[in-house]
Amino acid sequence: DWTMRAFREEEIAKIRAQVGKGRVICGLSGGVDSAVAAVLIHEAIGDQLTCVFVDHGLMRLNEAEQVVDLFRHHYNIPLVHVDASKQFLGELEGVTDPETKRKTIGRLFIEVFEQEAKKIGGADFLAQGTLYPDVIESVSFTGGPSVTIKSHHNVGGLPERMNMKLVEPLRELFKDEVRKLGRELGLPEIFVGRHPFPGPGLAIRCPGEITKDKLDILRKADAVYIDQIRKHGLYDEIWQAFAVLLPVKTVGVMGDGRTYDYVVGLRAVTSTDGMTADFYQFDMKFLGETATRIINEVKGVNRVVYDVTSKPPGTIEWE
Numbered sequence: 001d002w003t004m005r006a007f008r009e010e011e012i013a014k015i016r017a018q019v020g021k022g023r024v025i026c027g028l029s030g031g032v033d034s035a036v037a038a039v040l041i042h043e044a045i046g047d048q049l050t051c052v053f054v055d056h057g058l059m060r061l062n063e064a065e066q067v068v069d070l071f072r073h074h075y076n077i078p079l080v081h082v083d084a085s086k087q088f089l090g091e092l093e094g095v096t097d098p099e100t101k102r103k104t105i106g107r108l109f110i111e112v113f114e115q116e117a118k119k120i121g122g123a124d125f126l127a128q129g130t131l132y133p134d135v136i137e138s139v140s141f142t143g144g145p146s147v148t149i150k151s152h153h154n155v156g157g158l159p160e161r162m163n164m165k166l167v168e169p170l171r172e173l174f175k176d177e178v179r180k181l182g183r184e185l186g187l188p189e190i191f192v193g194r195h196p197f198p199g200p201g202l203a204i205r206c207p208g209e210i211t212k213d214k215l216d217i218l219r220k221a222d223a224v225y226i227d228q229i230r231k232h233g234l235y236d237e238i239w240q241a242f243a244v245l246l247p248v249k250t251v252g253v254m255g256d257g258r259t260y261d262y263v264v265g266l267r268a269v270t271s272t273d274g275m276t277a278d279f280y281q282f283d284m285k286f287l288g289e290t291a292t293r294i295i296n297e298v299k300g301v302n303r304v305v306y307d308v309t310s311k312p313p314g315t316i317e318w319e
């Protein structure tokens, strides 16, 4: 892609000019944006960049391993992998309010990130995969600048605390452009084509209290759902698809026994930038088959529902 090749060259020059001989630290989230930002910056300044991946225990099935593998083995980019899941889940115990969840995760993320940054001797710059919609989402259609719909998770607050300047090479791009840039940089298709994943992770797909057990159920249900979508060749038509574990148990019947288990909600939307979205029109046969698979393959779930809400009025994530 000609435009992205030019963009890549331009940004590399800009990053070099901005950073000079300084040290840069980049937080990876497991998502496309931070990965593309990191690879681009690495291309510009090589070993002046260190990536830090804080695993909050709220990742999808096998996701942490995939990130580590991509950076350490595919690219050979130095990566600090911190397993902070106990700390995050510990502090989230008993927390049910969506904004409190987001803020708790945001604060802990900063704390853990800061500790790790200190361990490697600090840095002059903090790199982030901020996109154009991230910059403007808080002033979107839903009620003007004075209304915060959701506190978005990023490493806000850190640059000042640690006296770091920001490097945000993707600030002018939309998601589809970031994907093009990722391909241009040689990221594997399975990574580039991935649906967006929010910073607070599965915490905001598990309304009510978060527990390790619930997260494990959710991870399995989500993996079955995504497997179904891939098998039916629908993954690339959908902007984002994921499972939500509802904090409700309902009665069911299995064989000749009564069950009393959780409900899984399925979400799938089409969108171009995440700011508005339409629910995806699966055919009923697909939904029925998926429900059967989830209930058969995931212990603890006996009912599946499909979310037919577009954005607005619904947001994409449930919290």
Ligand code: XMP
Pocket (backbone or CB within 6 Å): 150, 151, 152, 153, 154, 196, 197, 198, 199, 200, 240, 274, 275, 311, 314, 315, 316, 317, 318, 319
């Ligand atoms: P909502 O739920 O606001 O989501 O309709 C719009 C898009 O943003 C993603 N999202 C987040 N991404 N940190 C992120 O990096 C967050 O805190 C966050 N919250 C929502 C969401 O997955 C969707 O793609």
